[in-house]
Amino acid sequence: xxxxxxxxxxxxxxxxxxxxxxxxxxxxxxxxxxxxxxxxxxxxxxxxxxxxxxxxxxxxxxxxxxxxxxxxxxxxxxxxxxxxxxxxxxxxxxxxxxxxxxxxxxxxxxxxxxxxxxxxxxxxxxxxxxxxxxxxxxxxxxxxxxxxxxxxxxxxxxxxxxxxxxxxxxxxxxxxxxxxxxxxxxxxxxxxxxxxxxxxxxxxxxxxxxxxxxxxxxxxxxxxxxxxxxxxxxxxxxxxxxxxxxxxxxxxxxxxxxxxxxxxxxxxxxxxxxxxxxxxxxxxxxxxxxxxxxxx
Numbered sequence: 001x002x003x004x005x006x007x008x009x010x011x012x013x014x015x016x017x018x019x020x021x022x023x024x025x026x027x028x029x030x031x032x033x034x035x036x037x038x039x040x041x042x043x044x045x046x047x048x049x050x051x052x053x054x055x056x057x058x059x060x061x062x063x064x065x066x067x068x069x070x071x072x073x074x075x076x077x078x079x080x081x082x083x084x085x086x087x088x089x090x091x092x093x094x095x096x097x098x099x100x101x102x103x104x105x106x107x108x109x110x111x112x113x114x115x116x117x118x119x120x121x122x123x124x125x126x127x128x129x130x131x132x133x134x135x136x137x138x139x140x141x142x143x144x145x146x147x148x149x150x151x152x153x154x155x156x157x158x159x160x161x162x163x164x165x166x167x168x169x170x171x172x173x174x175x176x177x178x179x180x181x182x183x184x185x186x187x188x189x190x191x192x193x194x195x196x197x198x199x200x201x202x203x204x205x206x207x208x209x210x211x212x213x214x215x216x217x218x219x220x221x222x223x224x225x226x227x228x229x230x231x232x233x234x235x236x237x238x239x240x241x242x243x244x245x246x247x248x249x250x251x252x253x254x255x256x257x258x259x260x261x262x263x264x265x266x267x268x269x270x271x272x273x274x275x276x277x278x279x280x281x282x283x284x285x286x287x288x289x290x291x292x293x294x295x296x
Contacts, residue, residue: 065124065263066261066262066263067121067122067128067261067262067263068260068261068262069113069118069121069128069132069134069260069262069270070132070133070134070260070273070287070288071115071133071134071136071254071260071262071270071271071272071273072133072134072135072136072272072273072274072275072278073136073138073254073256073272073273073274073275074093074098074135074136074137074138074148074275075091075092075137075138075139075141075275076088076091076092076093076141076143077092077093077094077095077098077137077143077144077147077148078092078094078095078143078147079094079095080092080094090276091276093275093276095147095151097279097280098147098148098151099151100280100281101278101280101281101284102151102152102154102155102157103155103281104281104282104284104285105133105155105157105284106155106156106157108285110131110132110133110288111129111132112132112133112134112135112157112158112159113128113132113133113134113158114134114158114159114160114189114229115134115136115160115189115191115228115229115252115254115270116160116189116191116228116229116251116252117134118134118252118262118267118270119251119252119267122262122263122264122267123264131288131289132288133284133288134160135157135158135159135160136159136160136161136162136231136254136272137159137160137161137162138162138193138231139162139163139164139167139173139193139197140161140162140163140164140167140168140173140174140179140193141172141173141174142172142173142174142178144161144174144182145174145178145181145182149182149185149187149188152185152187152188153185153187156187157187158187158188158189159187159188159189160188160189160190160191160229161182161188161189161190161191162191162192162193162230162231162254163179163190163191163192163193163215163219164193164194164195164196164197164233165192165194165195165196165214165215165218165219166195166196167196167197176222179222179223180222180223183222183223183224183225189228189229190219190223190227191227191228191229191230191231192212192215192216192219192227192229192230192231192250193215193230193231193233194211194212194215194233195210195211195214195215195218196211197233197234198211198233199233199234199236200212200232200233200236200237200238200241201236201237201238201241202238203241205240205244208240208241208244209244209247209248212230212241212244212245212248213244213248216230216248216249216250227250228250228251228252229250229251229252229253229254230245230248230250230252230253230254231253231254232253232254232255232256232269234256235255235256235257237253237255237269242268242269245268246268250268251267252267252268252270253267253268253269253270254269254270254272255269255270255271255272256272256274257269257271257272258271258272258273258274259271259272259273260273273287
């Protein structure tokens with residue numbers, strides 16, 4: 001009888017383990033589908049201009065001194081794949097092109113900054129060299145560790161990567177071990193991107209606050225250092241979202257609104273340039289050159 005009880009208990013535990021794995025996989029797949037669905041609407045390189053127009057009502061006219069600080073937004077850095085995932089292709093930069101961009105920066109002695117450096121630049125507390133650039137990577141994909149990080153070290157270039165906490169360890173995403181290693185590097189700033197890439201605009205205050213604040217707390221606990229900046233998932237935000245980000249003690253936040261003119265007025269929706277608009281190292285130089293005209 002005791003043997004039968006043990007066997008029944010073992011089979012029951014095994015069943016619960018399998019059931020839990022199936023449920024977890026289904027939940028992950030559902031989250032990924034929603035993640036992709038929202039990208040289809042607002043995160044493609046070919047996103048319609050009306051998305052920007054909708055957001056402009058939340059913006060203030062920049063006040064005081066404006067700094068032309070180009071912040072480039074990347075997602076995937078991997079070989080182009082010939083599959084049906086058109087959104088992923090639109091968010092992808094080939095590794096050889098990315099390396100040419102870094103090589104261009106290195107050969108022309110163009111410094112790079114972290115997003116966390118920008119508030120001190122805007123307030124005048126930190127010197128800002130021109131021309132210069134800020135490189136950002138959204139979502140925390142695996143290729144940031146396997147492709148981008150080695151190139152950052154090769155060319156001694158800085159970059160900020162925004163992490164979705166609950167996606168750590170998923171296929172194509174960073175692992176916690178890799179993230180800890182990145183966090184120890186002087187070339188990488190790690191920022192928050194909510195717990196599960198939540199669509200924040202219009203979200204109830206309690207849920208939005210949990211997504212914004214808890215992602216910061218968990219990353220800080222994992223890394224053992226402050227997490228200072230935030231990226232809005234899908235680039236979507238509203239006044240309430242910005243208020244929560246400020247109250248969570250982030251020093252700045254990045255948007256997907258195109259532009260390079262940064263000021264204290266838009267410190268919590270810093271403008272960015274999509275990497276898909278830079279087709280070569282020379283294109284990078286051209287943008288940086290234009291970006292610095294009339295800065296002083």
